[in-house]
Amino acid sequence: MIEPFRAANRGWRTATVSGVRRPIARAVQLRLDVHDRVDHLPGQHYVVRLTAPDGYTAQRSYSVASAPGDPLVELFVERLDDGEVSTHLADVVEPGDELEVRGPIGGWFVWDQVSPALLLGGGSGVVPFVAMLRTARALGRTDLLRIAVSARTRAELPYADELEAAGALVVLTREANGIRPPGRLTAMDLVPLIEPGQTGYVCGSGPFAEAAGQLLVELGLDPADVRVERFGPSGGPA
């Protein structure tokens, strides 16, 4: 856990944008070649800083979707209409651009790659879990992860194909998913995913994180074994 922090200590560095994709509406997936990079742990985030010609800066945190073994760092950015940084990343950034980044950051919302984990993601809150899933695949240990994700519609769920292929429970709140009517994640949904010794990870908007965290506690997880990462249109990444 020491090594990743050293990277943050070394401060800002340059990343060259290698790929820009828009797999779903109102979002952008950036593949970055981070110069002098230190490997992250799955669940950590990067900070992206934009600088205006007058020296004004704006910075926001974005979860990493890629596994540590990926030669590039993949960030998934939800585009918020009033998001000063996310609109620039989604609308302006092109391959070949250089961005200032800092990371990896965060020593709490990380998966240790050996313990069982129950992952609950809402909307773009699934991104750190994609990093965990890809890491588990590289290690041949996808058996350690149980994943449930929630979005308004399937078209708005980041990494939907990849998550479904991994066996994630997909809950949609505004449309049916197969035989499942629209609705929120419930305790009944999670019962089959609970296993002894799991650490629960919850990532999503404030309301999602609040509800999902309480579900895990109701299902018997010790609150000390539940790690929560919240964000939202006004919260963290903007």
Added chain:
Amino acid sequence: MPTPTRGFLGRRARDPRLPPGQYDVGSDWPVLTAEPTPRIAPETWSVTVDGRVERPTTWTWDEAHQLPRSEYRGDIHCVTTWSKFGTWFAGISVDTLLDAAGPTAEAQFVMATSKTGYTTNLPLADVTGGKAWLVWEFDGKPLTPEHGGPVRLLVPHLYFWKSAKWISKLTLLTRDQPGFWEQNGYHDRGDPWRQQRYQGD
């Protein structure tokens, strides 16, 4: 100064109340916590001041409300880059608690502990002299659980992770020890005007 980012002009106003790298969140108040929100009934809440003090003391909800009321009106700043202007909190001054408990001469630091086990460390000088509060009211209403109710620490001149929610204990120490986020990559002191966000800043 860093190299300008191609095509970025910066939409936000350059408000002098904003520390560097912060934006005005407006009327919103984002919730950021690392753990599930605990539900704590006010009648079961208490706060203890212990460690390097002459008189370790515990106050219940009712006892804390007997202490002189103290308010904070001003701005708060979160390390995730939002700032909120013109907040209004009410409760008691940390000075009142420390005056009662009597820090010993060697006390230099404070570890704040939450009911959940969350911790954050502060120099004693950052919570004395009218700079820190225990608050149970926001905008004249009871502080809600997701914002740290019934009672949270408020240290508004530092990034807001220092303002521990669900505060239950202030332990005075002779030496500094890292708290929860301070062990997890964040800065030891967290002065927003110096952008002390992460270790090494």
